[in-house]
Amino acid sequence: GAVVSQHPSRVICKSGTSVKIECRSLDFQATTMFWYRQFPKQSLMLMATSNEGSKATYEQGVEKDKFLINHASLTLSTLTVTSAHPEDSSFYICSALPGEGYYSNQPQHFGDGTRLSIL
Amino acid sequence: LAKTTQPISMDSYEGQEVNITCSHNNIATNDYITWYQQFPSQGPRFIIQGYKTKVTNEVASLFIPADRKSSTLSLPRVSLSDTAVYYCLVGDWWGNQGGKLIFGQGTELSVKP
Numbered sequence: 036g037a038v039v040s041q042h043p044s045r046v047i048c049k050s051g052t053s054v055k056i057e058c059r060s061l062d063f064q065a066t067t068m069f070w071y072r073q074f075p076k077q078s079l080m081l082m083a084t085s086n087e088g089s090k091a092t093y094e095q096g097v098e099k100d101k102f103l104i105n106h107a108s109l110t111l112s113t114l115t116v117t118s119a120h121p122e123d124s125s126f127y128i129c130s131a132l133p134g135e136g137y138y139s140n141q142p143q144h145f146g147d148g149t150r151l152s153i154l
Numbered sequence: 155l156a157k158t159t160q161p162i163s164m165d166s167y168e169g170q171e172v173n174i175t176c177s178h179n180n181i182a183t184n185d186y187i188t189w190y191q192q193f194p195s196q197g198p199r200f201i202i203q204g205y206k207t208k209v210t211n212e213v214a215s216l217f218i219p220a221d222r223k224s225s226t227l228s229l230p231r232v233s234l235s236d237t238a239v240y241y242c243l244v245g246d247w248w249g250n251q252g253g254k255l256i257f258g259q260g261t262e263l264s265v266k267p
Contacts, residue, residue: 041197069254078241079198079257128197130255142188143245143255145197 036062039131041146056114056149058129064109065131073126085112119153158242163262172229174261176242179223187225190241237265
């Protein structure tokens with residue numbers, strides 16, 4: 036149980052393109068999902084918290100107009116990298132916190148990440 | 155959110171028990187301790203979670219002393235496939251931080267034949 040599916044697993048596109056990444060909780064509902072970014076040989080960096088039905092909360096230094104997050108249902112959150120440039124190339128990972136309400140005593144479950152390469 | 159400190163790397167041999175200790179001096183009353191494993195180009199995988207004392211599951215044990223300022227992940231009889239980065243995280247699951255997790259540098263475990 037507790038499977039999080041992230042799609043696509045890899046994207047290669049030209050500079051200026053917008054890219055959408057989907058994160059789905061397959062066998063549980065998640066009011067809250069998170070988006071992380073990871074550069075090679077580095078740890079995960081939290082980008083934003085996505086709450087179903089409300090605006091995402093972005094961490095300091097993360098451009099909300101560059102990284103659009105939509106959490107329209109209890110099982111799906113999307114991250115759109117708008118007008119992507121080479122410096123946006125990275126490994127993007129989502130996670131979902133089980134629970135239908137705001138509070139949860141269960142651990143986050145992570146997707147397998149999306150490797151984004153901007154040429 | 156409590157900051158965590160772990161050794162950057164550890165080496166072990168197949169069949170040995172590995173203990174990775176994490177320091178979290180500023181842990182709060184509501185905080186749980188969770189450990190994740192990450193292989194290259196994959197998302198972190200949940201290993202174990204605890205609040206105090208000892209927790210054991212089919213893959214690991216987690217030891218938490220009474221003051222909860224540290225925790226130790228114990229992996230029994232490691233194999234080559236346990237080579238990965240291990241993250242210790244402290245998170246408030248009861249809503250004050252919305253379940254937010256801040257990853258530290260993790261411990262890169264290398265298991266040799």
